[in-house]
Amino acid sequence: MEYSKDFFILGTPISTDIGECHFIRLKDYPQFVNDLSQMVKSKSEIIAEFQENNKFGQLDSLINDFNASTLLDIVNVMDQLRASYQRVFAKVFNNPDAFQAVDEKNFYDIRKLILDMHCLKEKKVSKNSELEKFNKKSRALKQSENNYDFSDIVSCVVQFTGYSSAEVLELTLPQLHSHFFRGAAFLNSSAAIVLSTVSPEAAKNIGSWSQHIDLFEEEKNYITKKEARNLEKLFSN
Template identity: 40%
Template sequence: MIDSEFFITGEPIPTEFGDCRFIKVKEYAFLTPYLSWFKMSKKEIIYTYSKKENNQFGQLDGLIAELKKLSLFEITSILPNFKEAYEVIFSTVFNGVEILEKLTPENFEALRELVLRMSCLKEEKISSNPEIQRANERSKRVKSQDSDLVDMADIMSSVATHTGYLYKDINEMTLFQLYMTYYRVGQFKQYDTSTLFATVSPDAAKHMESWGKHIDLFEEEKHYISRESFMKQTKGFGKGSA
């Protein structure tokens, strides 16, 4: 388990390949497409290729069958888009040092997980059960419709407004520092609001949370449905495993 307690300092993390540095906000725009490929798990890769819009006539069935036999380590060294993404991301965080050829199945996952956490990224949770996966996607769409969409510009402008940082300063922050500051500002504003309500409602005071409470940037999304929940909702007609 990677200890992210001191990620907030922005100091590089020592690894067997040398110091692994954090991605900065100013690098995010260029790296976004590569990070999208980088964070995909084997399950998500196969699921993406299997989608009807990508494999309507079964033209990718052969490729999908082969991918199922391979590990993520093997897949990322074969498929061009993924190979390029890993080359770019690893080259960035290791300051131009090429480490791709030094990776092995034994150290690949640990290093990938480190970079994901340093970049505040999580794998998309994909269910092996197609019905559950479709239900998860519906739930995710509903959740996104019910909440305001926030993009990088919103996050940066919020941090600038509430901290007084200039955008040139925010550009030099790591992604981890930016997201942590953004959520801390939100926690502080929520505390302010709760304090105001507590002056007129004693009950509100009982539910107040400290503005300095722990923030978990890697908390699992609430829209995912477990196999048990799915079976209960469908009265046992769902088959397969999550």
């Protein structure tokens, strides 16, 4: 399936082999946020959650079955997870039976499209439990650095754009985030220009407010097994 994320800003539906896939607008987002948070979980993350609760080995058989299964298989045997997929698919395809149309051939492409359309990315989960503990702490640290929440983003977009609250409710997630980060870039650029009148040296670091904004940047606060081995070698020397 081919689509360009550059055109997500338009908010128009994307054609798939099971129908037109629509964006969930902000006015409907609270109704589906929990379902989307379930849908973004990868096979690895689902298994990791079961492993965390497998203190006495009581879930060994289930975990082994999941390891040998596909994500779609896992979704179909977990009633609550399947229900989340059904609700999201019904909404974005305007069809209550949309999820029944997926199979192993198209499920993963359509799932990725829906996640991309709503600015969601799978967490990278390490199979090594010690590495995963580090990655969890790293993700938590990154989240603490970005200490603005959804209401902050919405109120800033209202201020930046002059949109009314009703108009903001009609935005998609990519549109909301694009307006937010573009507005922030404009303010940062304006502040830097003012500072440059005091310190000409600061002018060299002024970035353009119209520079590209990557809403789909890959997760960087993640340590791989190879990187962990390199760190071990570094500290053992």
